[in-house]
Amino acid sequence: MRRVRYQFGCLKLRKDFWTFRFYETGSDGKRRYRRIRVGTKAQYPTRAEAMKAVEGLRLSINTGSFQMTPVRFGAVIQRYQREELPERFSTRACYTSMLKRCIEPKWSEVPVNDIRTLEVEHWLKSLTSAPKSKANVRNLMHLLFEFARRWDLTDKNPIELVRQSSRRQRIPKRLSVEEFQRLLGCLSEPCRTMAILAACLGLRIGEVMGLKWEDVDLLNGSLNIHRSVYQYHVGPAKTPNSEAALPLAPEIVSALLAWRSRAVYRAGGDWMFASDKGGLRDVDKLRENVLQPAAKKAEIGKIGWHSLRHSFASALDAAGARMKVAQELMRHANISTTMDVYTGAMERDKRDAAAQVAKSFLGAVQ
Secondary structure (H helix, E strand, C coil), rough: CCCCCCCCCEEECCCCCCCCEEEEECCCCCCCEEEEEEEEECCCHHHHHHHHCCHHHHHCCCCCCCCCCCCHHHHHHHHHHHHHCCCCCHHHHHHHHHHHHHHHHHHHCCCCHCCCCHHHHHHHCCCCCCCHHHHHHHHHHHHHHHHHHHHHCCCCCCHHHHCCCCCCCCCCCCCCCCHHHHHHCCCCHHHHHHHHHHHHHHHHHHHHCEEEHHHHHHHCCCCCCCEEEEECEEEECCCHHHCEEEEEHHHHHHHHHHHHHCCCCCCCCEEEECCCCCCCCCCCHHHHHHHHHHHHHHCCCCCCCCHHHHHHHHHHHHHHCCHHHHHHHHHEEEHHHHHHHHHHCCCCHHHHHHHHHHHHHCCCCC
16 A cells, blocks of 8 residues: 655745645546645744644644654644534534633643643642643643544543542522512512523523524413524524523513513514614623622622522422423533532521431430
């Protein structure tokens, strides 16, 4: 079998733009030159920096070729970003941020086969991020190595043996019924109705912002989730399970009717919680300028929009909802997520349950 030569390509600076030229074999079997613009001289001041920028591309054009030089992990990252990043906008943004902030500064210059399990584990311990964030970084590095194996750049994945707990440092804030009612009393519209949907239906804030009036059937009491918003970008819901029809209690229908009667934009295709100009609102500003000040005024403490989803899960648990029902209402793809992450009794409920057990065992003795 004839060995295919490794193609390094040709990098040149033309009119303040770096261009990379290489051969590409067409469907007819003929080889043709291709030229790709890499970036500007301002982006890559030196040839060495421009060469690093095209390393991932060089891996792509040499798929199946004999690898002559050690491959830097940065080249794997570049190829992954160009070919394999998930389509969902929020996931792409999250992965890109982790790569840029955490993984690239530490590992981009290291050859793939020189990265060791314990070295990665010690590095993760040195990060100041929360355990769950560290676990996300670990999982992304594992994914990168799986693609490196798929591309025949390595035959091992050292991240498989890296230990990193995802256990939360703090228990997520869950509001009791009394706390939520105090919060509603301190909230103005549209945040009041947004909080009702998040706490009473368990909607993610992106799903709340993605609602249009045509998504709700106030006559028959149902709500459909069709989209989600992240950083003003409208996309599909988080998972197929998230796109489910939800039943609306009469109290929720009344709250929506009251808000619609006051809303400026109320046509079917309008955003349910549109800004003053009819567009999307900034949920971060709403959290900082409206939700958190209201929580402070209600003497609840610091909360976020997701605290209301946690509260919905705990309320389901307190109401005695079966786990499968809770999964359907929370719209989790896996029931393990419902069990491990969200549900859990309130502190007062745990105290009451423990007190009843103690009373049953010790009441007669004392």
